[in-house]
Amino acid sequence: MRMMQGxxxxxxxxxxxxMLVVVAVTPDFRRMHVEEPIRKGPGxxxxxxxxxxxxxxxxxNGDTPVYVLDSGKPGGTALVLGGTHPNExxxxxxxxxxxxxxxxxxxxxxVIPRAxxxxxxxxxxxxxxxxxxxxxxxxxxxxxxxxxxxxxxTDQWPDPDIYVHAASGxxxxxxxxxNLNRAYPGRPDGTLxxxxxxxxxxxxxxxxxxxxxxxxxxxxxxxxxxxIVAHERAMDYAAEVTIGLQMDGIKIGLEPSPxxxxxxxxxxxxxxxxxxxxxxxxxxxxQGRLRGATNAxxxxxxxxxxxxxxAKLNRLFVPYDEKGQPIDLRVARHVTAINExxxxxxxxxxxxxxxxxxxxxxxxxxxxGIGSYL
Amino acid sequence: xxxxxxxxxxxxVAGLKWPVGxxxxxxxxxxxxxxxxxxxxxxxxEGMFGYLDVSLVLITAMIFMKIxxxxxxxxxxxxxxxxxxGRSPATMLTAMTLIIMFPGMITGSCTASVLSTxxxxxxxxxxxxxxxxxxxxxxxxxxxxxxxxxxxxxxVMIIGGGIDMPYIGFDLPLLLMTLPLAxxxxxxxxxxxxxxxxxxxxxxxxxxxxxxxxxxxxxxxxLVVLVLMIGPKALPGIFPDPRLPLTxxxxxxxxxxxxxxxxxxxxxxxxVAEILPVVGILMGVGMLIQIMTLTGIRGSIxxxxxxxxxxxxxxxxxxxxxxFGGISVFGAASVLGVPFILTMLGQNLIITAxxxxxxxxxxxxxxxxxLTAVIAAQVVEEPDYLKIxxxxxxxxxxxxxxxxxxxxxxxxxxxxxL
Numbered sequence: 001m002r003m004m005q006g007x008x009x010x011x012x013x014x015x016x017x018x019m020l021v022v023v024a025v026t027p028d029f030r031r032m033h034v035e036e037p038i039r040k041g042p043g044x045x046x047x048x049x050x051x052x053x054x055x056x057x058x059x060x061n062g063d064t065p066v067y068v069l070d071s072g073k074p075g076g077t078a079l080v081l082g083g084t085h086p087n088e089x090x091x092x093x094x095x096x097x098x099x100x101x102x103x104x105x106x107x108x109x110x111v112i113p114r115a116x117x118x119x120x121x122x123x124x125x126x127x128x129x130x131x132x133x134x135x136x137x138x139x140x141x142x143x144x145x146x147x148x149x150x151x152x153x154t155d156q157w158p159d160p161d162i163y164v165h166a167a168s169g170x171x172x173x174x175x176x177x178x179n180l181n182r183a184y185p186g187r188p189d190g191t192l193x194x195x196x197x198x199x200x201x202x203x204x205x206x207x208x209x210x211x212x213x214x215x216x217x218x219x220x221x222x223x224x225x226x227x228i229v230a231h232e233r234a235m236d237y238a239a240e241v242t243i244g245l246q247m248d249g250i251k252i253g254l255e256p257s258p259x260x261x262x263x264x265x266x267x268x269x270x271x272x273x274x275x276x277x278x279x280x281x282x283x284x285x286x287q288g289r290l291r292g293a294t295n296a297x298x299x300x301x302x303x304x305x306x307x308x309x310x311a312k313l314n315r316l317f318v319p320y321d322e323k324g325q326p327i328d329l330r331v332a333r334h335v336t337a338i339n340e341x342x343x344x345x346x347x348x349x350x351x352x353x354x355x356x357x358x359x360x361x362x363x364x365x366x367x368x369g370i371g372s373y374l
Numbered sequence: 375x376x377x378x379x380x381x382x383x384x385x386x387v388a389g390l391k392w393p394v395g396x397x398x399x400x401x402x403x404x405x406x407x408x409x410x411x412x413x414x415x416x417x418x419x420e421g422m423f424g425y426l427d428v429s430l431v432l433i434t435a436m437i438f439m440k441i442x443x444x445x446x447x448x449x450x451x452x453x454x455x456x457x458x459x460g461r462s463p464a465t466m467l468t469a470m471t472l473i474i475m476f477p478g479m480i481t482g483s484c485t486a487s488v489l490s491t492x493x494x495x496x497x498x499x500x501x502x503x504x505x506x507x508x509x510x511x512x513x514x515x516x517x518x519x520x521x522x523x524x525x526x527x528x529x530v531m532i533i534g535g536g537i538d539m540p541y542i543g544f545d546l547p548l549l550l551m552t553l554p555l556a557x558x559x560x561x562x563x564x565x566x567x568x569x570x571x572x573x574x575x576x577x578x579x580x581x582x583x584x585x586x587x588x589x590x591x592x593x594x595x596x597l598v599v600l601v602l603m604i605g606p607k608a609l610p611g612i613f614p615d616p617r618l619p620l621t622x623x624x625x626x627x628x629x630x631x632x633x634x635x636x637x638x639x640x641x642x643x644x645x646v647a648e649i650l651p652v653v654g655i656l657m658g659v660g661m662l663i664q665i666m667t668l669t670g671i672r673g674s675i676x677x678x679x680x681x682x683x684x685x686x687x688x689x690x691x692x693x694x695x696x697x698f699g700g701i702s703v704f705g706a707a708s709v710l711g712v713p714f715i716l717t718m719l720g721q722n723l724i725i726t727a728x729x730x731x732x733x734x735x736x737x738x739x740x741x742x743x744x745l746t747a748v749i750a751a752q753v754v755e756e757p758d759y760l761k762i763x764x765x766x767x768x769x770x771x772x773x774x775x776x777x778x779x780x781x782x783x784x785x786x787x788x789x790x791x792l
Contacts, residue, residue, distance in 0.1 A: 021419065028416040126424040126660060126705070128417060128668030158427055158617050161482050162526055162541070164610040171541040173531035221716055223537070261540060289536075289709050290677050292670035293409075306673040315680050315713065 032121045032131055036144045038096060038113060042358065043069035043103035050112070053206055054199035056188065061155045062196040064117035066203065067099045068110050075107025076210040076352025078342055079275070081200070081265065083114040084180050086147025087124065088217035089133070089299055090282050090330035093144070093370060095215065097335055098359070101373050106346070107354035110207060115214075116180040116196060118155045120147040129286070133296035135327075137374040146286070146299055150178035156192045166190060168262040181214070184268030197268075204273045210352040211237075211276040211345050214265040215334050218281045219288030220307055220316045220325065227253035228337070231270025231277040237348065238278060241340045250333060250362065276345075280337055282330035283318040290315070302326045332365035376671050379405050379662075387742055393651060394742060398658025402665040409669040421664030425656035428485065432649050432656075432749075434622035435489040440645035441626045442595060443493075445633030446586020451596070452497045453585070463568030464561065470495050471516045471560040475552075478520025480603045481618060482528035484738060487517030488749045489649075490599070496754050502571040504564060506754045507761035512563050514750035515766055518738045519556035521703075522731045524548040525607060529707045529731035536712030539723055547728045547791055555776065559769040588632030595632075599625040652749050659743060663705055676709050680717070687717065692733060692778050696770070699737015700744065706734045718781070722788035729780030736770040736777075739763050 040047065046068040051058035053066075082095025095113035102109060114120055123129040123146065132143050153159075156178055163177035164170070166187050176182045178193050186197030204212060211234070218225045230238035235256060242254040257266040257277070270277035285291050285307050286299045292306035303324030311320035318325065339359050346353035360373050382404045386397035402421070406414050442448055455473075459466045474495060478487035492513035499509035522529055524545040531541050586592060599621055606615035616624065630638065666672040675698065682690040691714055698706035711730050718726050738746035744763055751759035780787060 021415065025415050025419050123420065125420045126663040126667065128664050128666075131416075153423075158619075160606070160615050160617065161528070162531065162607070166611060169610070171531075173528060173535045173541075176535060221713055223716065223719065260542075289712055290673050290680070292673045294668050294670070304673075306670065306677045309677050310680060313677075313680055315717065 028131070029122070032123070032145060032147075035120070036142070038065070038067075039100050040067075041069075041100040041102065043101075043109070043356075044099060045070040045072075050196070050199045050203065053202040054188070054195065057195055057199050060192060060195075061118040061121065061152065062116075062192045062199070064112060064114045064196075066110060066112050068108060069099070069102055069104050070108045071104035071106050071355075073106050075104075076345065076349070076354050077108045077110060077207050078345065078354045079110045079112070079204060079207075079209045079212045080338060081112050081115045081212065081214040083112070083120065083147075084116055084214055084265070085149045085216060086114070086116060086119040086145065087129065087149050087287050088215075088284055089144065089146060089286075090217055090284065090327055090334055091215035093327065094331045094334035094338070097331060097370060097373055098338070098356075101358050101360065102356045103358045105355040105357050107352070108207075109342075109354055109356060110203070110209065112200070115200065116151060116193070118151040118192065118196075119149065119180070120145050122148050122152045122154070124148045124150070128294040130294070130296040130299065133299040135300065135371045135374065136369070137371040139374065142371075142374060146296070149287075150175060151180070151191075151193045151196075153178070165263045166194065167268070170262045172263075181216070181265055182263035184263055184265055185272040201269065201272055204269060204275050209273070209275045210349070211341060211354075212265070212269050212278065213338055213341060214269075214277075214279045216279060216281045217284035217287065217330065219290070220283045220285055220318050220320055221288055221290055221310065223317050224253075224255055225281050225283050225317050226251060226333070227255055227281050229255045229257055229266045229279040229281070231257045231266050233270055234276035234278050237276060237341060237344050240344045240348075241337060244340050244344070245337060248336075248362070250336065252333070252337070278341065280334060282333050283320075283325045284330065285325055300327050302330070328369045329366055331370045332362045335359060335365065336362040375405065375409060375669060376674065378408055379666070379671060383742070393654065394748075395651065395654025395656075395658040398655065398662050398743075402658070402661040405662075405669060405671070406665050411665075411668065414665070414668065417664050417668055418661045421660035421662070422657045424660040424663065428483070429653045429656055430619040431483065431622075432485055432489065432653055433646060434619040434626070435486065436649040437642045437645040438595075438599070438622040438626045438629070439489055439493045440641045440648075441629045441636070441638075444636035444641050445592070445629050446588075447592050447596065447629065447633055448494055448497065450585050450592055451494050452501075455495070456498055456501070460573050463565060463571070463573060466573070467560050467564050467568055468557050470498065471512075471557050474513060474516035475520030475523055475556055477603065478517050479523045480526060480607060482521060482526035482531075483618075484514075484517040484521035484735075484746050485749055486618065487520040488513055488746060488753055492517055492750065493753050499564065500754070502564070502567045504567040506756040507758075508563055508567065508765055510747070510750040510754035510756050510762040511765045512560050513753060514739065514746045514762060515559050515563070515769060516556055517750070518735050518746055519552045519559075521738075522548065522735045523552040523556075527728075527731055529703060529711070529734050530727045532704055532707040533711040533715055533727045533730060536708065537715060537719075537723070539727070543724050543792065544728060547725055547787075548731075550791060551728055551732055551776070551780070555773060562769060563765055586633040591632040595625040595629040598628055648752055652745070652752065655743060655745065655748065659702055663702060672709055676713055679710055680713055687714075688778050688782060691730065691781065692774050695730065695734040696737040696740055696774065699734045700740025700742070701737075703734050703737050706737055707731070718784075722784040722792070724792065725784035725787045726781050729777040729784065732780070733774050733777035736773050739766050739770055
């Protein structure tokens with residue numbers, strides 16, 4: 001190509017072209033700021049905001065709805081965190097399914113479906129991710145955002161070269177500074193991500209939350225998958241749940257929360273508050289590094305030829321065949337495990353009992369699809 | 375699809391002589407269209423954001439370098455270094471290696487090294503009658519070793535992040551891995567020239583009597599930049615972190631207060647013009663990685679790498695990490711480094727990840743992107759970056775070999791050094 005000499009004219013043309021690109025592409029990025037509808041189910045008694053617990057979040061993209069499902073009867077309080085990582089959709093959808101279906105018979109259930117609200121407003125660059133995916137629901141077709149693992153850089157930028165976890169001094173790669181699940185217990189004067197973490201800690205303290213369950217997904221090649229990770233005070237509960245699920249034919253692993261890995265919910269929430277801190281993982285091929293074409297179908301069906309190849313090479317930590325890891329299965333695992341945790345809590349500590357009705361069964365969710373309940 | 379991608383890129387670069395950045399962007403468009411994605415403008419724009427921060431660092435750093443070149447600080451620094459270390463070739467080259475590595479060690483970015491201390495010391499290397507290509511090779515290799523030397527090795531952090539391994543306990547192994555190799559590589563590339571050069575006359579030829587005015591104040595911008603780079607790492611949470619772009623802007627502002635007078639706008643424009651092709655490459659790389667991920671090419675490369683038999687795993691690491699590193703070293707760490715280390719969970723992971731970072735870092739010289747070599751070529755004003763890559767082939771192969779040995783004998787090495 002013949003080198004073109006830069007002139008004022010070429011500069012003007014290039015600037016005009018850049019402006020055109022900005023105008024053309026802006027609606028795509030702005031669309032990610034439109035929230036998918038969440039319907040208040042029969043159990044929802046109040047909808048608060050996280051800023052009700054930490055006022056500094058008010059008016060920021062870190063503020064997020066907090067759904068309270070109160071039975072009005074004595075018992076304890078449990079908290080479910082969905083959307084800590086908005087690129088792990090079974091986390092958000094499990095929280096959504098509880099909000100739209102569950103009706104407590106004892107105690108209270110608090111659900112934050114978009115724990116990192118900012119992370120829902122963008123996708124991770126260079127990941128080729130879809131912005132939205134659709135589900136056929138009983139009420140018609142519903143759309144959801146496929147977000148990012150981290151806070152939107154337009155809310156928190158630039159990243160440092162290395163992220164130093166404030167409470168421990170632990171060093172991690174700079175981009176982890178926008179990862180909510182590396183920010184606990186948070187800081188009132190920290191970054192937006194640390195403030196969100198701080199707000200969640202304040203909620204747990206003020207509402208005297210007996211048990212907190214943080215929902216996640218991981219790549220099929222990641223060792224801690226289809227698993228429960230429990231703080232040492234929650235280990236007895238987690239062990240009973242694991243056995244219960246295994247007996248029901250749901251294979252799940254149990255890992256102790258490592259004391260040396262700081263900033264994660266299962267470590268810091270258990271250390272900083274009285275809550276029993278638990279984290280759960282399902283297998284999400286759409287976030288894995290070995291995935292093939294990245295699109296909305298992969299998010300929903302969890303089917304991927306590259307992961308089939310990787311499974312045949314024994315490179316995965318979950319069973320993986322042509323059926324994939326569909327979103328119905330992943331949500332069913334989370335919701336069933338949450339219910340099991342609440343059952344164990346109610347048995348082991350009746351004063352803190354939280355009993356849910358109208359939660360679909362594992363088999364129904366897998367067979368009929370979660371859309372039947374949305 | 376992979377073949378189409380390679381054919382399109384090579385055809386545009388080698389056949390039509392398009393600039394690399396533009397060829398990468400056009401290749402992204404071709405691959406996306408062939409995959410039935412149409413013209414995915416959102417993905418092309420989003421991919422570029424992957425390199426926005428690095429581009430800001432490059433642009434501000436280059437403006438800073440141009441300014442301290444024009445105000446006379448670069449000359450004074452080279453001159454003072456020659457007077458201090460110039461009598462012994464080995465001492466001189468060792469000191470220069472450490473100085474070039476330093477910004478990379480602190481920031482985890484080899485670009486920071488090339489564009490700061492690399493620029494500062496290039497005149498000294500050229501005074502030894504070293505060809506521009508050899509001088510560029512020394513700057514490029516020392517900068518890459520700086521990138522993976524402690525305290526900040528982002529490649530290891532990315533690999534560790536994928537398996538929840540905190541960045542603890544890496545300082546000693548990384549130091550032992552990088553320092554000897556960096557110094558030996560510089561001596562291998564430059565000692566012949568330094569030994570033959572009459573160091574006394576090289577030193578005396580420096581026109582140190584024509585120092586730019588300002589005395590100690592002349593050094594102030596460089597000192598402030600170093601303090602702003604080191605402070606946040608040395609005293610995290612206490613020392614405010616202005617980040618690199620603002621650091622270089624502050625340095626540039628201070629450099630206008632001392633030394634020779636110069637035209638600020640023209641100088642800044644010259645700096646941007648020099649670095650623009652590199653920024654263009656980064657934008658193109660961002661687009662291509664995004665499209666490779668969207669279409670499944672990235673996953674296909676990763677799974678194919680893992681498909682090799684176990685006994686070929688080390689060979690696969692040695693080949694694919696630098697190959698992918700040719701597009702992006704950090705990308706190679708994420709896409710391949712994490713799956714690879716997941717297959718090695720039974721051995722010492724600190725040594726394993728360190729060895730992988732050494733191997734991946736050599737991708738910095740892998741054509742056709744060869745980003746570090748391209749930037750170093752700009753710095754030493756060598757029009758053909760391949761002339762910088764050529765002398766680095768042997769040192770890179772040695773480094774890859776050592777990286778492989780570190781992975782193979784990770785547990786035994788850990789017993790010795792940890």
